Amino acid sequence: MVYSSGKPYSASERVVRLDRDADGVPEDVYFDFVYQPLKNADGSTFGILVHAVEVTIQVRARQDIAAARAEAERANKAKSEFLAAMSHDLRTPLNAIGGYADLVAEGVYGPVTDAQGKAMRRVRSAQGDLLTLINDILSFAKVEAGRLTLSVQTVQVGELLGALESLIEPELRAKQLSF
Numbered sequence: 001m002v003y004s005s006g007k008p009y010s011a012s013e014r015v016v017r018l019d020r021d022a023d024g025v026p027e028d029v030y031f032d033f034v035y036q037p038l039k040n041a042d043g044s045t046f047g048i049l050v051h052a053v054e055v056t057i058q059v060r061a062r063q064d065i066a067a068a069r070a071e072a073e074r075a076n077k078a079k080s081e082f083l084a085a086m087s088h089d090l091r092t093p094l095n096a097i098g099g100y101a102d103l104v105a106e107g108v109y110g111p112v113t114d115a116q117g118k119a120m121r122r123v124r125s126a127q128g129d130l131l132t133l134i135n136d137i138l139s140f141a142k143v144e145a146g147r148l149t150l151s152v153q154t155v156q157v158g159e160l161l162g163a164l165e166s167l168i169e170p171e172l173r174a175k176q177l178s179f
Contacts, residue, residue, distance in 0.1 A: 013055060
């Protein structure tokens with residue numbers, strides 16, 4: 001092709017099977033080639049100069065990196081799937097705990113003393129804190145898996161803060177803080 005066309009040709013990362021160790025076991029060796037036609041003064045081709053550079057180390061390094069990246073992505077996917085499953089499996093009994101704590105606090109199982117009511121509020125608060133952590137883990141797993149969708153929208157900061165006030169008011173009062 002180079003000889004008949006008179007045009008140079010290059011090839012990258014071509015594999016050549018070589019028995020480097022003369023042990024009868026050939027191995028794949030990679031080369032970049034440049035084929036340059038040699039021309040007479042009248043422009044006719046009389047030969048081809050072949051320049052070859054071995055690039056086996058670079059090719060294998062890139063293959064190793066690709067394999068390591070694929071393995072890391074598989075491990076990351078498995079981790080994200082585990083976190084999502086674990087988060088879901090933990091939320092179900094945790095919600096039941098919160099429900100039973102509410103029933104006890106409401107007196108469904110009998111009169112509730114002040115100390116018992118205080119203990120139920122602590123149980124419910126701890127349950128809510130743990131549920132928030134689990135939901136955060138689930139959100140993190142969704143982010144890593146690329147399955148979290150965000151809805152960006154304009155909000156009224158005053159309304160948002162007003163809604164938060166009722167949620168944090170007991171904590172503020174307990175710590176003697178103002179909002």
